Amino acid sequence: MQYLYGSAEAAVVTRQNWDALVDHVGAKVRQRPADSVILADGATLQAPRYVPCGGKPFAAVFDVDETVLLNYGFESWQAAGGAYSPERWSEWERTGAADVAPTPGAKAALDALRGMGVTVIFNTNRHAGNAAATAQAIEGAGLGPAEHGTTLFLQGDDDTGGHKDARRARIASRYCVLALGGDQLGDISDLFNAIDDVRDRRAAIGSPAIVGNWGEGWFLFPNPVYGPSIKGGMDDVFPADKRWAPGGATAEAANG
Amino acid sequence: MQYLYGSAEAAVVTRQNWDALVDHVGAKVRQRPADSVILADGATLQAPRYVPCGGKPFAAVFDVDETVLLNYGFESWQAAGGAYSPERWSEWERTGAADVAPTPGAKAALDALRGMGVTVIFNTNRHAGNAAATAQAIEGAGLGPAEHGTTLFLQGDDDTGGHKDARRARIASRYCVLALGGDQLGDISDLFNAIDDVRDRRAAIGSPAIVGNWGEGWFLFPNPVYGPSIKGGMDDVFPADKRWAPGGATAEAANG
Numbered sequence: 001m002q003y004l005y006g007s008a009e010a011a012v013v014t015r016q017n018w019d020a021l022v023d024h025v026g027a028k029v030r031q032r033p034a035d036s037v038i039l040a041d042g043a044t045l046q047a048p049r050y051v052p053c054g055g056k057p058f059a060a061v062f063d064v065d066e067t068v069l070l071n072y073g074f075e076s077w078q079a080a081g082g083a084y085s086p087e088r089w090s091e092w093e094r095t096g097a098a099d100v101a102p103t104p105g106a107k108a109a110l111d112a113l114r115g116m117g118v119t120v121i122f123n124t125n126r127h128a129g130n131a132a133a134t135a136q137a138i139e140g141a142g143l144g145p146a147e148h149g150t151t152l153f154l155q156g157d158d159d160t161g162g163h164k165d166a167r168r169a170r171i172a173s174r175y176c177v178l179a180l181g182g183d184q185l186g187d188i189s190d191l192f193n194a195i196d197d198v199r200d201r202r203a204a205i206g207s208p209a210i211v212g213n214w215g216e217g218w219f220l221f222p223n224p225v226y227g228p229s230i231k232g233g234m235d236d237v238f239p240a241d242k243r244w245a246p247g248g249a250t251a252e253a254a255n256g
Numbered sequence: 257m258q259y260l261y262g263s264a265e266a267a268v269v270t271r272q273n274w275d276a277l278v279d280h281v282g283a284k285v286r287q288r289p290a291d292s293v294i295l296a297d298g299a300t301l302q303a304p305r306y307v308p309c310g311g312k313p314f315a316a317v318f319d320v321d322e323t324v325l326l327n328y329g330f331e332s333w334q335a336a337g338g339a340y341s342p343e344r345w346s347e348w349e350r351t352g353a354a355d356v357a358p359t360p361g362a363k364a365a366l367d368a369l370r371g372m373g374v375t376v377i378f379n380t381n382r383h384a385g386n387a388a389a390t391a392q393a394i395e396g397a398g399l400g401p402a403e404h405g406t407t408l409f410l411q412g413d414d415d416t417g418g419h420k421d422a423r424r425a426r427i428a429s430r431y432c433v434l435a436l437g438g439d440q441l442g443d444i445s446d447l448f449n450a451i452d453d454v455r456d457r458r459a460a461i462g463s464p465a466i467v468g469n470w471g472e473g474w475f476l477f478p479n480p481v482y483g484p485s486i487k488g489g490m491d492d493v494f495p496a497d498k499r500w501a502p503g504g505a506t507a508e509a510a511n512g
Contacts, residue, residue, distance in 0.1 A: 006493035007485035008441055008448065008457045013269065013478050015461070016471035020276040073500025079490060082501070091502050099500040104462070185264055192264065201264045205271070206360070215272035222269050224480035229263035234335060237262035244329025244355040245338070246347050 001079050004225050005070060011104040013222050018105035021179055021219050022112045025060055028178045029116045036177040037217035038168045039189050045207045051172040059175035060113050061168065063182035064124035064134070066223040068106045068143050073099025075225065084226075093130040097137040103221060107142050119175060121151050123167050123187075128156030165190040183223035193228060198236035257335055260481050261326060267360040269478050274361035277435055277475050278368045281316055284434045284473075285372045292433040293473035294424045295445050301463045307425070309432035316369050317427055319438035320380035320390070322479040324362045324399050329355025331481065340482075349386040353393040359477065363398050375431060377407050379423050379443075384412030421446040439479035449484060454492035 004010050035050035038061075043049045062068050074092040078084060110120050120143075126134045131148040138146040146152040153167040160166045164186060171177060185192035185205070195201045205211070214220075223229065260266050291306035294317075299305045318324050330348040334340060366376050376399075382390045387404040394402040402408040409423040416422045420442060427433060441448035441461070451457045461467070470476075479485065 002486050002488050002493055003480035006454050006458065006488040008461045009439065009476055009479070009483075009485035011458055012441075012461050012470050012474075012476040013273070015467070016276065016475060017269070017272060019471035020272065072494050072498035076490065076494035076499050077501050079494065088502055092500065096500050099498045101495070101498060183265065185268075198262050202262065202267055205264045205268050211271070214268050215275035218268075219272065220265055220268040222478045222480070223265070224259035224478070227265075229265035230258050232258050232262040234332065237258055238328050238332035238335065239357070242328035242355045242357060243332050244348065244352050245333050246344055247351065 001075060001225055004066070004223060005072065005075060010222055014103050015105035017181075017219055017221055018103075018109035020215055021060075021181060022109050024216060024219075025058075025113055025118055025178045026116060029058060029118065032176070033178070036172045036175070037180050037213065038172040038177050039165075039191070041169065043191075045189075045191055045204055045210050048209050051169070051177075053176035056174065056176040057119060058117060059119040059121050059171065059177050060179040060181070061121045061123050061171055061177055062180075063184070063187040064122050064126060064138065066103070066183045066225070066227075067181055067187070067221050068103055068110070068122070069100045069137065069141060070103055071096070071100055090127065090130065093126050093137075094133045097133055097140050100137050100141055102141045102143055110143055118178060119151065121153070121171055121175070122146050123153045123164055123171065125155040125162045125164070128154040130154075162186070163190045163193075179217055179219060181219040181221065183221045184227045184229060185220070186228070187220070188218050198232035257331060257481055260322070260479060261328065261331060266478055270359050271361035273437075273475055273477055274359075274365035276471055277316075277437060278365050280472060280475075281314075281369055281374055281434045282372060285314060285374065288432070289434070292428045292431070293436050293469065294428040294433050295421075295447070297425065299447075301445075301447050301460055301466050304465050307428040307433075312430065312432040313375060314373060315375040315377050315427065315431035315433050316435040316437070317377045317379050317424065317433055318436075319440070319443040320378050320382060320394065322359070322439040322481070322483075323437055323443070323477050324359055324366070324378070325356045325393060325397060326359055327352070327356055346383065346386065349382050349393075350389045353389055353396050356393050356397055358397045358399055366399055374434060375407065377409070377427055377431070378402050379409045379420055379427065381411040381418045381420070384410040386410075418442070419446045419449075435473055435475060437475040437477065439477045440483045440485060441476075442484070443476070444474050454488035 036053055038051050040049040040051050073096045113120055135146045138144050158166045180188050195204050292309055294307050296305040296307050329352045391402045394400050414422045436444050451460050
């Protein structure tokens with residue numbers, strides 16, 4: 001939390017990502033690509049295919065929490081000892097609109113995208129029942145418009161729960177999507193979250209067929225606080241052949 | 257640690273940054289800039305000036321730990337309960353060369369830079385007395401060459417301790433530096449680390465005169481594990497006007 005919500009370093013990493021994203025989208029607006037950056041139905045990470053752009057209008061699709069908004073209010077409550085529960089989070093969705101802030105650089109970036117004629121669309125796992133409050137949070141932070149069903153898609157819009165692929169498919173049927181941004185791999189494709197093993201998941205992002213998409217249409221923002229990235233025991237996180245301990249002489253001295 | 261060393265998400269954020277950095281340097285190699293990205297003596301964050309490039313050969317300058325190398329060995333020992341001390345870290349510098357790995361995308365990026373004719377230079381606060389072992393760690397990970405005094409600069413090379421500006425000035429006297437990369441603001445300029453207050457430090461990176469450098473010559477990689485970014489109490493990290501608590505009355509009280 002100190003890193004993500006307080007540090008200059010995290011703010012820089014986030015700004016850099018917005019800068020690269022705006023540059024990338026600008027280049028694509030000048031030269032219309034054949035395909036959206038949204039994987040087509042039946043695609044795999046080894047053999048990806050993308051939804052064609054045709055002559056559809058341009059869009060960029062973003063997750064909300066810790067992508068365009070920092071949830072200062074909820075996280076400060078957690079930092080002070082509050083325990084996460086789905087009910088508490090839902091209350092936060094309904095009542096926290098005044099206690100969020102844009103991620104560093106988000107407002108300038110979304111303004112720049114809209115200035116290029118790119119529609120900004122939010123695809124979040126906040127719940128459809130709280131749509132009005134979520135739109136208010138986004139718009140109150142200066143990041144709107146966010147209109148449910150056109151530029152705001154929510155969990156509960158369909159029967160696939162927290163999976164975002166069906167919502168992405170709906171968006172890609174209407175738009176040529178030039179960029180996807182999020183803080184978790186599920187913001188890019190449900191295919192990643194189907195991988196359970198921590199090491200396999202880390203390896204999957206380097207799959208030769210899709211590795212070139214990072215920073216080139218697919219963008220992730222830093223979030224070391226929560227989500228499926230915060231997972232794994234010693235053997236998952238640290239390779240077995242990269243372990244180390246101080247040498248015997250020093251250890252013996254320490255033992256007296 | 258789960259995030260930085262284990263997650264796919266952190267690996268993506270790191271890869272994106274390398275991708276943007278190589279793109280940026282490539283553009284500058286094609287069109288030589290007037291100035292290095294290294295601040296000149298006497299510059300401020302409000303009125304920056306940069307060391308002129310003249311006809312000097314191109315270089316890119318990187319921190320080592322958690323910038324080009326992940327210290328899996330030392331961090332796994334810490335994760336298992338080992339306590340950091342300067343002596344333990346020095347032992348790690350001397351004996352850990354086999355237990356590091358490149359950050360995701362680092363090897364391809366450094367190879368690409370060298371392929372463009374850009375000299376890769378490491379400027380780290382590892383100690384000069386351990387120069388040979390540090391060169392071995394960098395080269396063993398496939399990221400070399402790293403030669404003390406020409407492409408490897410270390411703490412102890414001069415009498416300014418952990419400050420890197422004097423080493424940067426030496427490098428900029430010999431090279432037209434197209435990119436600076438690190439995990440902490442001290443890898444960019446000592447001016448940032450002269451700012452003690454957490455909120456002031458976060459604000460400083462948005463100074464209008466330098467904010468355009470992020471992702472455009474100045475690049476930071478994610479490190480939520482250690483360093484001056486991991487700092488601050490509640491009032492430093494969470495803005496006073498963005499507090500929240502469940503229940504309407506409590507929320508109002510929390511908001512003052």
